Amino acid sequence: MLKVPYVTGYLSEHFGDDGFGTLSGYEARGGYRGLRQALDTSPEDLIELLKSSGLQGRGGAGFSAGMKWSFMPTDSDRPKYLVCNADESEPGSFKDRILLERAPHQIVEGILIAAWATGAEKTFIYIRGEYAFPADQVDRAVAEARERGYLGAKVMGKDFAHEIVVTRGAGAYICGEETGLLESLEGKKGLPRKKPPFPAQYGAFGMPTTVNNVETFSHVPHIVCKGADWFRGFGTEKSPGTTLFGVSGQVQRPGLFELPLGTPLDEIIFEHAAGLLEDRPVKGVIPGGMSMPILPANQLDVPMANEFLRERKTMLGTGGIMVMDDTTCMVRVACVISYFFRDESCGQCTQCREGTGWMNSIVERIERGAGEQSDLDILLDVAGKMEGQTICAFSDAAAWPIQGLLRHFREDFEAHIRGKKCPFPGSFEL
Amino acid sequence: MPRITVDGEIIEVPDGRTILQALDDVGLLMNGVDIPHYCWHPKLSIDGSCRLCQVEVEGIPKLQIACNTSVQEGMAIRTDTERVRKAREGVMELLLVNHPLDCPICDQAGECKLQDYAYEYGVEASRTREPRRALKKNVDLGSTIKFDQERCILCRRCVRFCSEIPGTGELRVFNRGDASVIDVHPDFPLENDYSMNVADICPVGALTTQDFRFKIRVWFLEDAPGICTGCSNGCNVHIGVANNKVYRYVPRRNDDVNDTWICDSGRMSYKQIGGGARLKEAGVRGEAGRLENTGYEAAVREAAKRLRSMIEEHGADSVVVLASAHATNEDLFTLRRLSDGLGAGADGVAVVQGKSDALLIKADKAANAAGARALGFGPAGPVLDRIRDGRAKAAIVLGHDLLDESHLGGTEALEGLDLLIVLDVQQSALHKVADVVIPVRHAAEKYGTLTNHAGRVQRVEPAVEPAWEAWSDGEVLTLMGQALGLEGFEDGYDPAKISEWMSERVSAFAGVHLRVVGDQGRPLPGERA
Numbered sequence: 001m002l003k004v005p006y007v008t009g010y011l012s013e014h015f016g017d018d019g020f021g022t023l024s025g026y027e028a029r030g031g032y033r034g035l036r037q038a039l040d041t042s043p044e045d046l047i048e049l050l051k052s053s054g055l056q057g058r059g060g061a062g063f064s065a066g067m068k069w070s071f072m073p074t075d076s077d078r079p080k081y082l083v084c085n086a087d088e089s090e091p092g093s094f095k096d097r098i099l100l101e102r103a104p105h106q107i108v109e110g111i112l113i114a115a116w117a118t119g120a121e122k123t124f125i126y127i128r129g130e131y132a133f134p135a136d137q138v139d140r141a142v143a144e145a146r147e148r149g150y151l152g153a154k155v156m157g158k159d160f161a162h163e164i165v166v167t168r169g170a171g172a173y174i175c176g177e178e179t180g181l182l183e184s185l186e187g188k189k190g191l192p193r194k195k196p197p198f199p200a201q202y203g204a205f206g207m208p209t210t211v212n213n214v215e216t217f218s219h220v221p222h223i224v225c226k227g228a229d230w231f232r233g234f235g236t237e238k239s240p241g242t243t244l245f246g247v248s249g250q251v252q253r254p255g256l257f258e259l260p261l262g263t264p265l266d267e268i269i270f271e272h273a274a275g276l277l278e279d280r281p282v283k284g285v286i287p288g289g290m291s292m293p294i295l296p297a298n299q300l301d302v303p304m305a306n307e308f309l310r311e312r313k314t315m316l317g318t319g320g321i322m323v324m325d326d327t328t329c330m331v332r333v334a335c336v337i338s339y340f341f342r343d344e345s346c347g348q349c350t351q352c353r354e355g356t357g358w359m360n361s362i363v364e365r366i367e368r369g370a371g372e373q374s375d376l377d378i379l380l381d382v383a384g385k386m387e388g389q390t391i392c393a394f395s396d397a398a399a400w401p402i403q404g405l406l407r408h409f410r411e412d413f414e415a416h417i418r419g420k421k422c423p424f425p426g427s428f429e430l
Numbered sequence: 431m432p433r434i435t436v437d438g439e440i441i442e443v444p445d446g447r448t449i450l451q452a453l454d455d456v457g458l459l460m461n462g463v464d465i466p467h468y469c470w471h472p473k474l475s476i477d478g479s480c481r482l483c484q485v486e487v488e489g490i491p492k493l494q495i496a497c498n499t500s501v502q503e504g505m506a507i508r509t510d511t512e513r514v515r516k517a518r519e520g521v522m523e524l525l526l527v528n529h530p531l532d533c534p535i536c537d538q539a540g541e542c543k544l545q546d547y548a549y550e551y552g553v554e555a556s557r558t559r560e561p562r563r564a565l566k567k568n569v570d571l572g573s574t575i576k577f578d579q580e581r582c583i584l585c586r587r588c589v590r591f592c593s594e595i596p597g598t599g600e601l602r603v604f605n606r607g608d609a610s611v612i613d614v615h616p617d618f619p620l621e622n623d624y625s626m627n628v629a630d631i632c633p634v635g636a637l638t639t640q641d642f643r644f645k646i647r648v649w650f651l652e653d654a655p656g657i658c659t660g661c662s663n664g665c666n667v668h669i670g671v672a673n674n675k676v677y678r679y680v681p682r683r684n685d686d687v688n689d690t691w692i693c694d695s696g697r698m699s700y701k702q703i704g705g706g707a708r709l710k711e712a713g714v715r716g717e718a719g720r721l722e723n724t725g726y727e728a729a730v731r732e733a734a735k736r737l738r739s740m741i742e743e744h745g746a747d748s749v750v751v752l753a754s755a756h757a758t759n760e761d762l763f764t765l766r767r768l769s770d771g772l773g774a775g776a777d778g779v780a781v782v783q784g785k786s787d788a789l790l791i792k793a794d795k796a797a798n799a800a801g802a803r804a805l806g807f808g809p810a811g812p813v814l815d816r817i818r819d820g821r822a823k824a825a826i827v828l829g830h831d832l833l834d835e836s837h838l839g840g841t842e843a844l845e846g847l848d849l850l851i852v853l854d855v856q857q858s859a860l861h862k863v864a865d866v867v868i869p870v871r872h873a874a875e876k877y878g879t880l881t882n883h884a885g886r887v888q889r890v891e892p893a894v895e896p897a898w899e900a901w902s903d904g905e906v907l908t909l910m911g912q913a914l915g916l917e918g919f920e921d922g923y924d925p926a927k928i929s930e931w932m933s934e935r936v937s938a939f940a941g942v943h944l945r946v947v948g949d950q951g952r953p954l955p956g957e958r959a
Contacts, residue, residue: 194478347610357608385520
C-alpha cells in the first residue's frame with residue numbers, strides 16, 4: 001500500500017491498488033486501451049488531439065506538449081527518439097517518483113502513443129540514480145510490455161516498431177535539464193547544450209528527439225481514451241487537466257494530491273494537507289519546487305495555475321509545494337536554497353558558476369551576523385545578472401528564489417544585519 | 431551574401447556563419463566592431479559559455495550570444511546599447527569574483543584579455559567581501575606549460591584545443607559549479623607536439639610557457655612578422671624582440687598556412703637566432719692549417735681567388751655547388767646564377783628529413799626546400815657522388831645539412847677536396863675541414879622570400895641585427911660573382927630587385943616576388959597554396 005496520503009484523480013485513481021503496477025492489473029483497469037485506439041489514429045490527428053487538449057508539460061516549464069511533438073521533423077530519414085525525463089531532482093517534488101512506482105504502465109502507454117504520433121523508434125527513460133525502487137518497477141513494466149508484444153518489431157501487431165531503453169542517472173540535478181540529460185544519456189558530463197540546435201533537430205546521439213516529463217506522458221493515454229473536451233473539463237481554460245501536487249513542510253498531512261490545475265493554494269494547504277502543525281500561521285509557501293519564488297502568507301488565495309501564479313511573480317514549476325510556518329528564518333531558507341544551486345550548477349556559464357557561489361557566500365554571511373545593508377542590493381543585482389543570460393534555465397532557477405525571498409521577507413534579512421545575528425531560535429549549521 | 435546591420439552600418443557577410451564568425455571572416459571583429467569574447471576562438475568549436483559576447487538582435491527579446499547566433503539577411507544587431515553594456519559589466523564583475531587580481535606578478539599582464547576587458551567593459555571596484563577561491567598554483571601540466579588554477583576563467587579554450595587540434599585531449603574540466611577546475615588526469619600530462627599553443631589561446635595568465643614566463647614584460651617586446659624555419663610548412667610567426675634579442679615566437683594567423691597554431695619545436699627554433707651555436711667569425715685556412723680571421727670581406731675575396739685558381743687548374747667541371755634549403759629564394763637565385771655562370775660540374779640541395787604529421791609538421795626540415803627545388807637544385811646525391819669519387823676538387827657549400835646521416839654522415843669524404851668554401855649560419859663540424867668559412871644571416875635577419883611545401887611564397891624581413899659581421903648568402907655570393915668577373919653580378923645584391931628579376935627569369939616564380947607577396951604570402955603560379 002502507498003504510504004503517503006493522496007487525493008485521487010484519473011492519474012492516481014489506482015495508486016492504492018498494488019496490482020496496478022503490473023501489466024495484467026493495469027489492463028484489467030482499462031490500461032493500454034488508449035494505445036490500441038491511438039494506433040488506429042493517424043499521427044497528425046494525434047498531435048492535433050494533444051494540441052487541442054491544451055496539455056502543458058509537467059516538468060516545470062509548462063510548454064504545450066502537442067506543440068513540442070509537432071516540432072519533430074516528418075521529412076527526416078534519420079531515426080527519431082523520445083526521452084522520458086524521470087530525473088526528478090527538484091527539492092520539494094516527488095510526484096514522478098510515485099508515478100514511476102505505482103503506475104509504470106501508464107507511462108509506458110503514454111510513451112508508445114507519443115512514439116506513434118512522432119514516428120520515434122526508440123525511447124530512453126532516464127531515471128534519477130537515487131530512484132532505485134522506481135527504476136526496478138519501470139524495468140519490470142518494460143519487460144512485461146515487451147513480452148506482451150507492446151514493444152518490439154510489431155507493437156500490438158501493427159507495422160510499428162518501438163523499443164524502450166531504461167537508463168539511470170548518476171546524481172546530478174542538472175541532468176534533469178533536457179539537454180544536460182541528453183549529454184548524460186550519451187555517457188558524457190551533464191553539461192546543458194547551447195541552443196540552437198534544439199533537441200527536435202539534434203537531440204540524443206544527434207538524432208531528432210523529444211523530451212517529455214514522466215507525468216506528461218502519464219496524461220496522454222487518458223486524453224486519447226476520453227478526448228480533449230473531457231480533459232479540458234478539469235483545470236482552467238489556459239491550464240487544463242489535473243496535476244499531482246506534492247505538499248511537504250510543516251503541515252499536518254504532507255502528501256501527494258491530484259487536483260485540477262487552478263485549485264487555490266489555501267485549499268490545498270488547509271483542506272487536503274489539513275493545515276499546519278500545531279495550527280501555527282503560515283509564513284511563506286514555495287509553490288512549485290525549490291526554484292520557484294516563494295509566496296507570503298497573504299497570497300495563499302492564488303489559484304495554482306501558471307496564468308495566476310505569474311501575476312504573483314512565481315510559477316507552478318513541478319507542483320512541489322513547501323509550506324513554512326512563522327518560526328521559519330527566511331535567511332536560513334536562502335542559505336539552503338543558494339547552497340543547493342551553488343553545488344549543482346554545472347559551471348559552464350560565467351553568471352551561473354560565479355553568481356551561485358557569490359549569492360550563497362553573501363546569504364551565509366548574513367546568517368552568521370556579518371551582513372551589511374549593501375549586501376541586499378548586491379544580492380538583487382547579482383540575481384538580476386544571472387537571469388535570462390545563460391545556456392539553460394538553471395541560472396534563472398537559482399536567481400528567482402533569492403529574488404522572491406527578498407521581495408517578501410526583506411525584513412528577516414534586515415533583522416539579521418541590524419542585530420548582527422540570527423534572531424530565530426534553534427541552531428542552524430551552515 | 432546576406433547583409434546585416436551592425437550598429438546602423440550595413441555589412442555584407444558570408445552566409446551560414448554566426449555573427450562572430452562572419453565579422454571575423456570580413457576582418458571587422460575587434461577591428462571596427464567590438465564584441466568582446468573569451469570562450470569563442472576562430473579555430474575552435476563554439477562553446478557559448480562565457481556569455482560575454484551578448485548583443486541585441488532586433489526582434490528577439492533576450493540578448494543573444496554573437497558566437498552562436500547565425501547571421502540572416504536583414505538581421506539588425508546592436509553592440510553599443512545600455513543593455514549590452516550592462517550585460518558585459520555583469521559578466522566581467524562575475525569573472526572577477528574569484529580571480530586573484532595579481533596582475534603585478536602575473537606574466538600575462540599586458541597581453542591579458544581579462545585585464546583589457548576589465549578596463550574597457552568592467553566596473554571600477556570590487557564589491558566582493560568573500561575570500562577568493564584558493565586553488566593550485568605553479569603547477570607543471572607537462573614539460574612545457576605552467577598552470578595557475580586561480581587565474582583561470584574557465585573559458586575552456588585549452589580543453590577544446592587539446593581535443594580538437596592535436597586530438598590528444600589531455601585537459602579536462604573537473605568538478606562542477608564554482609568548484610570547476612581545469613586539470614590533467616593523473617599520469618597523463620600535457621605532452622603533445624602542439625602543447626604550447628594553449629598558452630597563446632589562454633586569455634588570462636592561467637597557462638604560460640615554461641620557456642617564456644618571467645623572461646621579460648611583454649610591453650617591452652616589439653613584434654616583427656616572420657616565418658618559422660623549423661620545417662617546410664612555413665608557419666607564420668610574430669617574432670618578439672627587445673634590445674635586438676629574440677625572446678619568443680608566437681603564431682601569427684595565416685588561414686592558408688597554420689591557422690593560429692605552431693608546433694612546439696618550431697616555436698622553440700627561435701633559439702637558433704641568437705644562440706651560442708651561431709657562426710660569428712669569417713676564417714681562411716692559412717699555411718699552418720688553421721682558420722685565420724682575415725676580416726669578412728677579405729675572406730669572401732680570398733674564397734673567390736682560390737676558386738678561380740682551382741678552375742684554372744682543374745676546369746670549371748671540378749667545382750660542385752650545394753645549396754641550403756634554409757636560404758631564401760633570392761639567396762638561392764644568386765647561387766643558381768653563380769653555379770651556371772661558373773659552369774659547375776654539378777649542383778643540388780641537401781634537405782634533412784624528419785617526422786611529419788597531418789597537421790603542420792612537414793618532413794623537410796628546412797623552410798625553403800620547395801624554393802630550392804623550384805630554382806633547379808636537385809637531390810644532393812650527384813654532388814656528393816662527385817665529392818666521394820674525387821671528380822670534385824672544389825665545393826661551395828651553403829649550410830651543413832650534408833653532414834646529416836642521410837647524406838655524408840660526417841666530414842671524412844670532404845677531406846679529399848682541395849677547396850671547400852662554406853657559408854653558414856651555425857657552427858658545425860664542416861669548419862674543421864673547410865678552407866674558407868663565412869658566417870651568414872638567419873632568415874630572421876634579412877629580407878627575402880621562402881617557398882613553403884605547398885608552393886606559397888612568404889616574406890621575411892629583419893627582426894634583429896646580428897651583433898657580428900654577417901651578410902646574407904646572396905650578398906656574399908654576389909661579391910664572389912663580381913670577383914670572379916661573372917656576368918649579372920654588377921648591380922650588387924638588393925633582395926627586392928633580385929626577387930623581381932627572379933620572377934621574370936624563372937618561370938616557376940612568374941609574377942611572384944618580395945614586393946607583392948604581402949604579409950600572408952602568395953602561391954606560385956599553378957600552386958593551390
